[in-house]
Amino acid sequence: MAKTIMIVDDSSTMLMSLRNSLEIAGFKVLSANDGQPALDQLLAGAKPDLIITDINMPNMGGIEFIAKARAVSGMRFTPILVLTTESQQAKRDDAKKLGATGWLVKPVSGADLTRIIKQVLPGA
Amino acid sequence: MNKLHTKLWSRGRALFGWSTTEPSRAVPPPPAGLQDLLETHLQLDRAIDQKLVEVVDDTEHSALSIIKQVRGLYDSAYLLVQYLENSSPQANSLGSDIVNSVSYLVEIGAFIQELPAKMTRDLHSVQSVVKEITELSALVGSVHAISMQSHLLAINAAIEGSRAGPGGAAFRVVADEMRLLASNSSTVASQISEGLRRARSVVEGGMSTRISESTKALEDVSQAVASIQKLQENFEDMSQYFKTRFAVITQHNQNLSRDIAEVLGHIQYQDVVRQCIERLRAAIVQRNAALQTAADPMQTLDAAQLQAALTQILLDFVAQEEMHKHSARHDDQASGEPKFELF
Numbered sequence: 001m002a003k004t005i006m007i008v009d010d011s012s013t014m015l016m017s018l019r020n021s022l023e024i025a026g027f028k029v030l031s032a033n034d035g036q037p038a039l040d041q042l043l044a045g046a047k048p049d050l051i052i053t054d055i056n057m058p059n060m061g062g063i064e065f066i067a068k069a070r071a072v073s074g075m076r077f078t079p080i081l082v083l084t085t086e087s088q089q090a091k092r093d094d095a096k097k098l099g100a101t102g103w104l105v106k107p108v109s110g111a112d113l114t115r116i117i118k119q120v121l122p123g124a
Numbered sequence: 125m126n127k128l129h130t131k132l133w134s135r136g137r138a139l140f141g142w143s144t145t146e147p148s149r150a151v152p153p154p155p156a157g158l159q160d161l162l163e164t165h166l167q168l169d170r171a172i173d174q175k176l177v178e179v180v181d182d183t184e185h186s187a188l189s190i191i192k193q194v195r196g197l198y199d200s201a202y203l204l205v206q207y208l209e210n211s212s213p214q215a216n217s218l219g220s221d222i223v224n225s226v227s228y229l230v231e232i233g234a235f236i237q238e239l240p241a242k243m244t245r246d247l248h249s250v251q252s253v254v255k256e257i258t259e260l261s262a263l264v265g266s267v268h269a270i271s272m273q274s275h276l277l278a279i280n281a282a283i284e285g286s287r288a289g290p291g292g293a294a295f296r297v298v299a300d301e302m303r304l305l306a307s308n309s310s311t312v313a314s315q316i317s318e319g320l321r322r323a324r325s326v327v328e329g330g331m332s333t334r335i336s337e338s339t340k341a342l343e344d345v346s347q348a349v350a351s352i353q354k355l356q357e358n359f360e361d362m363s364q365y366f367k368t369r370f371a372v373i374t375q376h377n378q379n380l381s382r383d384i385a386e387v388l389g390h391i392q393y394q395d396v397v398r399q400c401i402e403r404l405r406a407a408i409v410q411r412n413a414a415l416q417t418a419a420d421p422m423q424t425l426d427a428a429q430l431q432a433a434l435t436q437i438l439l440d441f442v443a444q445e446e447m448h449k450h451s452a453r454h455d456d457q458a459s460g461e462p463k464f465e466l467f
Binding site for chain 2: 009011012013014016017018020021024025056085086087088091092095096100101102103104105106107108109110111112113114116119120
């Protein structure tokens, strides 16, 4: 059965690029253009197998979203990857403390993304 | 007014490298000169900013169109391969049926090709039968001769019986019976001879007709078998050709999928560039705010403070950009941090 991946990014280009890369790789995709609507989906019962989120978003940033997502029932151990243009170690440490599973720097090719997802989601 | 003039000129020197020689106060520049200049500068920045926003919108629109079209390409290629994959089992099944049918035909052809030898053997057997019949016919001649001699012997016996008078009556009866037997033997021998002649005629005539017909049929069958074998070879060639084509198309599709994945990755640079432009715009807004503050006569910001403010903006900008070293011009470790890290 295809795994479901939620992507959270305020860029339409990123959402479309990731959605198509992931769909071509055989995944189901949920998407949100900000942390808050992504959190709303989780609270409404969405159960993605993996979440990929941006950091800098206008209303609710990725760091805050990760912290709140971890508090949602059933999301404690769901892998969450950060996908951002930033590469600073301090930011990585913040994300790690709040429960992020990994850090990706934009842009990421479809092949790399699939390889990384297979690492995070064995059997995907 | 003079104090304001001096203050503006001082800021102009600091900002734009104006001459250290203060212009004659006899013809002072309009007090609002620096502000007019600043306003023109801000208008230019606003125009540039508006254009940058348009550029970001345009590139985003283009990126989305490219993604849509690339996805369309992938979907078309995917449908093609699905179609080929669905067709492949049917083609294989059809191929198996053809191969099996052709194998049967080839077996039948091989059997038919063996027929001439078999028929020759049969012919030899039949010829042996004919020979036997012929020999039997010769025996019939002997029977005829024996019958004739028996008949003559019976006549002689009858004559001798008559000469013997009444004592030869019994001898005459035997002679009559013997003559009748000879006559019957001759009749039977004639019937056997006629039967053997008809049998030989039928066998020889049938063989002759059958061999003639079979020779023509065998030639047709041989041609048919040769055609079938040719068809089989052509089918195998065509089957191999399509298998090769299918493998090539599948490989092309895999390459296409890989390239599309790469394209989708490269398109993400639109977002990278958008964020870079947004950071530039933010730095420009900060810079212009500092310049506006410096040009405001109601503010107390002097040239040194302005320079410090601008320097801070520069440092913040450079520091922020250091955090975003990841474009195609940089390798994975350009910023000292890996592009991918699992915690």
